[in-house]
Amino acid sequence: MSNGIKTNKVFxxxxxxxxxxxxxxxxxxxxxxxxxxxxxxxxxNFNIKDxxxxxxxxxxTNEETYQERISRAKPEAGDLIITREAPMGEVCVIPEGIExxxxxxxxxxxxxxxxxxxxxxxxxxxxxxxxxxxxxSDKTGSIxxxxxxxxxxxxxxxxxxxxxxxxxxxxxxxxKIDCNNQINAELESMAKTLYDYWFVQFDFPFDxxxxxxxxxGKPYKSSGGKMVYNPxxxxxxxxxxxxxxxxxxxxxxxxxxxxxxxxxxxxxGEVNWLSSAENPSTFVVDPDxxxxxxxxxxxxxxxxxxxxxILSIVRYLRASILGIEAATNQSVVGVLETDKFxxxxxxxxxxxxxxxxMALRTGAQQPHINKGVLDKSRLIIPDxxxxxxxxxxxxxxxxQIKNYHQQSRELTQLRDWLLPMLMNGQVRxx
Numbered sequence: 393m394s395n396g397i398k399t400n401k402v403f404x405x406x407x408x409x410x411x412x413x414x415x416x417x418x419x420x421x422x423x424x425x426x427x428x429x430x431x432x433x434x435x436x437n438f439n440i441k442d443x444x445x446x447x448x449x450x451x452x453t454n455e456e457t458y459q460e461r462i463s464r465a466k467p468e469a470g471d472l473i474i475t476r477e478a479p480m481g482e483v484c485v486i487p488e489g490i491e492x493x494x495x496x497x498x499x500x501x502x503x504x505x506x507x508x509x510x511x512x513x514x515x516x517x518x519x520x521x522x523x524x525x526x527x528x529s530d531k532t533g534s535i536x537x538x539x540x541x542x543x544x545x546x547x548x549x550x551x552x553x554x555x556x557x558x559x560x561x562x563x564x565x566x567x568k569i570d571c572n573n574q575i576n577a578e579l580e581s582m583a584k585t586l587y588d589y590w591f592v593q594f595d596f597p598f599d600x601x602x603x604x605x606x607x608x609g610k611p612y613k614s615s616g617g618k619m620v621y622n623p624x625x626x627x628x629x630x631x632x633x634x635x636x637x638x639x640x641x642x643x644x645x646x647x648x649x650x651x652x653x654x655x656x657x658x659x660x661g662e663v664n665w666l667s668s669a670e671n672p673s674t675f676v677v678d679p680d681x682x683x684x685x686x687x688x689x690x691x692x693x694x695x696x697x698x699x700x701x702i703l704s705i706v707r708y709l710r711a712s713i714l715g716i717e718a719a720t721n722q723s724v725v726g727v728l729e730t731d732k733f734x735x736x737x738x739x740x741x742x743x744x745x746x747x748x749x750m751a752l753r754t755g756a757q758q759p760h761i762n763k764g765v766l767d768k769s770r771l772i773i774p775d776x777x778x779x780x781x782x783x784x785x786x787x788x789x790x791x792q793i794k795n796y797h798q799q800s801r802e803l804t805q806l807r808d809w810l811l812p813m814l815m816n817g818q819v820r821x822x
Contacts, residue, residue, distance in 0.1 A: 405817075407548035413513065415502040418465035419476075419541050420494040425453045425461065427708075429747070432458035433492040435467070436708070437475045437482065438668070442804045443518050444569065445473070445484040446673070448577050451708060453493065461493035465500050470510040472501040474517070476539040481526040483517045485510055499544060508549070511559040516549050518808075519815045550815055558814045565807045572796040572803075579796075580674055583789045587740035590782050591772060594619070594630055605781035625770060632775045639767025642738070643728045646763045647720030648692025650683050657687030663695060664718035668704055674739075674790075675715035675797040676702070683719065693719035696726040701738040703727070706760040709749055711742040715794050725763050732779055736786045745769055 411417055425434050431452040439446055453461070467473070467486050475482040476497045486492070494500060503510045516522055525547045526539060552558070590596040595611035598604070612630060613619060619628035624635050638644065647666075650657035661682030668680070688695060696702070700714045706723040713735045720726060727738055749766065753759035774782070812818075 406551045408551055409545065410501070410547045410549055411545035413504060413508045413549060415504050416465055416500075417502075417541065417545055418500045420496065420498045420500065421461050421464070422496060425451075425493070425495060426457045428452050428454050431455065433490065434461075434495050435473060435492050435498065436495040437478055437497060438708075438710070440473060440475060440482040440484045443484055443514060443807075444566065444573075445486065445490075446573065447490070447492075448573070448580075448674075449710065451495070458493050465502065467492050467494065467500055468502075470503070470505075472503065472510065472514060472517070474499050474501060474539070474544070480539050481523055483514060485514045499539070499541065508551075509556060509559060511563055512555040513549065515559060515562050515811060516815070518811060519550070520812050521550060521815065522547060552815065552817070561814070562807055562811065565803050565810075569800045569803050572800045576674065576793045576796050579789050579793050583736065583786050583793075584740050584743065586782070586786055586789075587737070587744075590778070591741075591774065592744070596778060596782065605778050607785075625772065629772055630774070630778075633778075634773040635770055636773050637767060638727065638769040638771060641733065641771065641773070642730060644763060644767055645694045645696065645726045645728070646692065647694065647722055647724045647726070649721045650687030650691040650693065654687075654690075656684060657690060658683055660684055663688050664716055665693065666702070666718050666720045666724060668706075668721070668723060673712065673797055675713050675794045676718065677715040677794075677797050677801050679716065679718055688719055692722065694726070695719050696728065699729045699735045701727045701729075701735050701742060703742055703766065705762070705766065706758055709746045709753075709761070711739055711746065713739055713790070713794075715797060723760070725766055732776065734783055734787060736783060736790045737779070739790075741771055 427434075429452065431454050433447060434451045434453050435445065435447075436451055439450070467490075469486055469488045469490070471486045473484055473486065473494065476499060478497060501513075503513050517526075526544075589611075594613040594617070596605055597607060597609035598612040598615070598617060599606035599609040600615070600617075618631040620631050620633075621628045622635055629635070649667075652658070658681075662685050663683050664679035665681050665683045666676065666679060683691075683693065687693070695717055696714055696719065697717055698714050702712050702714060702720060703725050704710045704723055705725055714726075727742070729735055729738065749761055749769070752765055753761050
């Protein structure tokens with residue numbers, strides 16, 4: 393038809409090709425951005441998941457690179473971003489107040505507000521009807537699925553009555569998820585600050601009369617607590633504390649990938665498996681894939697318990713905590729808890745170590761560190777009483793973070809359950 397709208401036999405309703413509903417659809421720069429410690433935000437593939445943009449752990453570039461990357465099209469509030477590969481088809485809307493550019497393997501979509509509302513377009517693109525088209529669009533023959541721009545432009549978008557109401561219902565669920573994410577960001581910031589006070593500044597609350605940490609005590613170092621110079625760490629630490637390495641203190645495991653050539657290693661899906669630790673959430677509550685028990689037994693992958701802190705060692709290093717039992721691939725190292733050291737200590741320690749470890753990466757195509765570099769990382773070992781007091785204080789914060797992540801996961805599942813029924817008219821908004 394002349395206006396691009398047609399009736400689709402599968403959807404049983406009117407559809408239009410994406411490009412007919414947009415002002416522009418622009419492929420991003422293919423080069424790797426020049427990374428920096430601060431500056432302009434770079435949206436990366438792992439920042440987009442479940443229809444949301446999560447910049448709780450942002451990447452940055454300098455002003456010059458930013459200007460270069462927005463020269464084709466500048467990301468603005470209400471625009472959509474869709475990933476072309478690794479993974480393919482993740483999509484989100486840019487919220488108000490975000491100034492950013494795109495990393496690699498992404499496309500910027502500018503909806504025409506006269507033809508379609510951006511929030512509705514987001515939910516339409518998350519619907520199974522559109523996702524199937526995206527997944528069937530890879531005709532490159534390459535190992536990595538790749539969403540080609542001409543095919544993306546021709547993807548059919550369902551056009552239905554009550555689109556704004558549908559967007560409003562689903563947006564309400566997303567608003568609650570956003571609220572949970574904001575609470576978690578504040579809780580994590582609080583936990584990191586407490587770690588810094590206790591184990592970097594050494595100003596944990598201390599009762600000098602009893603010689604033990606106490607909730608209403610005075611800050612240890614600032615109040616004259618005894619400090620002893622440690623020649624290995626090249627700094628003074630509280631008396632009675634020691635130094636060690638990560639590898640000496642914890643069991644660490646590098647993951648592995650079962651052979652893709654053997655179907656029996658992947659079906660039935662019995663064991664949670666993560667292909668990367670580049671997860672924007674503090675807690676991992678969903679696996680990327682599942683492998684079989686045979687696949688676990690016949691590969692370097694190891695099943696890691698809940699509470700294990702995992703670190704991606706390829707590209708941009710990222711720490712997370714397992715909220716589920718899971719194995720990982722070879723780009724992830726797991727650091728297991730001990731009886732004394734729980735994830736509430738290990739996680740903030742690793743987060744602080746990431747800038748140093750990033751500087752130790754090698755490899756031009758896939759900059760990385762190896763497990764040995766991580767194992768040699770030095771850490772301060774507090775006395776048992778201080779560690780116990782810290783754990784009692786901070787562990788409940790991490791439990792709250794985990795609970796909010798799980799609640800958000802359930803809300804996401806509810807949204808995804810409602811989405812196809814709303815789109816197909818099986819459920820109507822009053």
